[in-house]
Amino acid sequence: MDQLPLFNVPAHWTVAELTRYLRQLLESDETLQAIWVQGEISNLARPASGHLYFTLKDSAASLRCVMWRSDAARLRLPLQDGMAVEVHGGIRVYEPQGQYQLQADAIRPLGEGALYQEFLRLKALLEAEGLFDPARKRPIPELPRLIGIVTSPSGAALRDMLNTLRRRYPLAGVILAPSPVQGDEAPPGLVAALQTLNRVAHPDVILLARGGGSIEDLWAFNDEGVVRAVVASEAPVISGVGHETDFTLADFAADLRAPTPTAAAELATPITMLDLQAGLTETASRLEAAISALFDRQRGLLDGLQGNLRFFSPLRRVQTERQRLDGLSRRGNAAQAHRLALEASQLEGLQRRLSALNPLAVLSRGYAVVTQKRDDKVVSSKASVKAGDDLGVRVTDGEFDVQVTR
Amino acid sequence: MVKSVDPQPVDEMAYEPAFAELEGIVSALESEQRPLEEAMALFERGQALAKRCAGLLDKAEIKVRQLTGEEIEDFVEE
Numbered sequence: 062m063d064q065l066p067l068f069n070v071p072a073h074w075t076v077a078e079l080t081r082y083l084r085q086l087l088e089s090d091e092t093l094q095a096i097w098v099q100g101e102i103s104n105l106a107r108p109a110s111g112h113l114y115f116t117l118k119d120s121a122a123s124l125r126c127v128m129w130r131s132d133a134a135r136l137r138l139p140l141q142d143g144m145a146v147e148v149h150g151g152i153r154v155y156e157p158q159g160q161y162q163l164q165a166d167a168i169r170p171l172g173e174g175a176l177y178q179e180f181l182r183l184k185a186l187l188e189a190e191g192l193f194d195p196a197r198k199r200p201i202p203e204l205p206r207l208i209g210i211v212t213s214p215s216g217a218a219l220r221d222m223l224n225t226l227r228r229r230y231p232l233a234g235v236i237l238a239p240s241p242v243q244g245d246e247a248p249p250g251l252v253a254a255l256q257t258l259n260r261v262a263h264p265d266v267i268l269l270a271r272g273g274g275s276i277e278d279l280w281a282f283n284d285e286g287v288v289r290a291v292v293a294s295e296a297p298v299i300s301g302v303g304h305e306t307d308f309t310l311a312d313f314a315a316d317l318r319a320p321t322p323t324a325a326a327e328l329a330t331p332i333t334m335l336d337l338q339a340g341l342t343e344t345a346s347r348l349e350a351a352i353s354a355l356f357d358r359q360r361g362l363l364d365g366l367q368g369n370l371r372f373f374s375p376l377r378r379v380q381t382e383r384q385r386l387d388g389l390s391r392r393g394n395a396a397q398a399h400r401l402a403l404e405a406s407q408l409e410g411l412q413r414r415l416s417a418l419n420p421l422a423v424l425s426r427g428y429a430v431v432t433q434k435r436d437d438k439v440v441s442s443k444a445s446v447k448a449g450d451d452l453g454v455r456v457t458d459g460e461f462d463v464q465v466t467r
Numbered sequence: 468m469v470k471s472v473d474p475q476p477v478d479e480m481a482y483e484p485a486f487a488e489l490e491g492i493v494s495a496l497e498s499e500q501r502p503l504e505e506a507m508a509l510f511e512r513g514q515a516l517a518k519r520c521a522g523l524l525d526k527a528e529i530k531v532r533q534l535t536g537e538e539i540e541d542f543v544e545e
Binding site: 204206214220223226227230231232233234235236237238239254257258261262334337338340341344345347348351352354355359 | 481482483486489490492493496497501503506507510513514517520521523524527528529530531532533534536537539542544
């Protein structure tokens with residue numbers, strides 16, 4: 062039996078000697094002192110000491126692990142049984158129990174390692190090609206007529222998106238391009254769905270979506286072919302993959318990234334039914350206002366014209382002439398009346414003077430006119446009469462005869 | 468300027484073009500002096516468009532179809 066150079070190999074081993082031998086063998090192996098081991102956590106124990114004890118297992122084997130308090134204090138993720146993780150550390154042998162175990166100094170969720178390296182490599186490559194360039198991104202139409210959806214036909218994501226679209230903007234039509242969204246079939250399925258949807262249906266916008274899941278579940282959305290299909294899409298693409306905190310390469314390539322499928326459906330319908338109804342009501346009342354303003358304006362013009370028409374109408378001239386005539390005739394009448402009045406008063410004066418001169422007028426005051434009957438001469442002196450003369454006496458209301466007696 | 472040459476029958480119009488034409492008519496009536504008869508005709512078409520739009524909003528129901536290979540078929544939700 063060949064002898065290892067480092068050890069004296071006794072003919073008969075004690076348990077301690079064998080265990081120490083194994084310990085030195087394992088702990089001197091550089092590879093075993095800095096390894097990442099993948100597995101699922103089970104039998105997790107946290108005693109008062111602060112150290113962590115658990116078993117890492119997969120379908121075929123299990124590995125005891127310990128993490129000292131100082132390392133455990135630096136853990137960023139809360140561990141629990143069943144969690145798939147990658148554990149970093151070195152193999153140690155615990156002699157009292159004859160057990161080898163992994164002395165862990167770091168733990169990360171499974172997939173963050175190799176997958177993340179691949180993610181970063183591809184991201185850098187595609188970024189250098191300009192596929193994530195903001196200048197390349199297209200605007201999302203405000204009123205999509207046809208919305209394409211690329212997702213699993215059976216997932217909750219589809220139901221969420223349809224409910225959101227139905228609530229916000231039921232005027233749109235929807236075309237689903239079904240595809241597996243996880244596993245090996247997902248990348249070619251997503252690429253085919255994007256291509257066929259564009260070629261056959263020509264949607265105005267495409268929602269590329271998947272509900273939440275582990276980083277492996279979402280991995281198809283980091284596939285280079287899927288990223289290129291997003292970039293090549295004729296219609297702008299809104300991605301809604303996983304949760305708020307998940308970023309995939311498809312998100313970087315999409316024209317718009319939504320944190321969830323529901324949010325993607327919201328971003329695809331920036332204007333909702335409520336907005337449309339409000340806009341329609343406002344526009345309809347503007348229509349009414351515009352036509353009434355027009356009628357008011359016309360009515361104003363018409364009123365003005367009618368005013369002009371009245372002002373210049375022949376009827377108005379006739380009226381004017383009549384008025385003038387009335388005026389003239391009034392003035393004529395007045396002059397006439399004045400003259401008549403004047404003449405009347407002159408006449409009256411003359412009559413008054415005439416009546417004053419009437420010799421008979423004095424008779425009314427008791428005077429009488431005496432005349433000789435034989436010659437009708439007025440007797441104005443006693444010398445012209447003698448006894449026996451017949452005289453006529455005229456008083457105011459008649460005549461009578463008298464005889465001179467002496 | 469709104470053209471009234473060969474107007475599309477209002478009852479066949481989709482929401483977006485109907486609303487766009489309605490807005491055009493309103494702007495035209497608000498800003499342009501037009502013969503009254505022409506304005507009335509525009510107004511009546513505007514009213515028909517507004518009614519059409521309101522009707523489309525009232526009975527809007529999303530239509531979901533799906534691609535099966537290269538064919539577009541009705542989609543039945545589970």
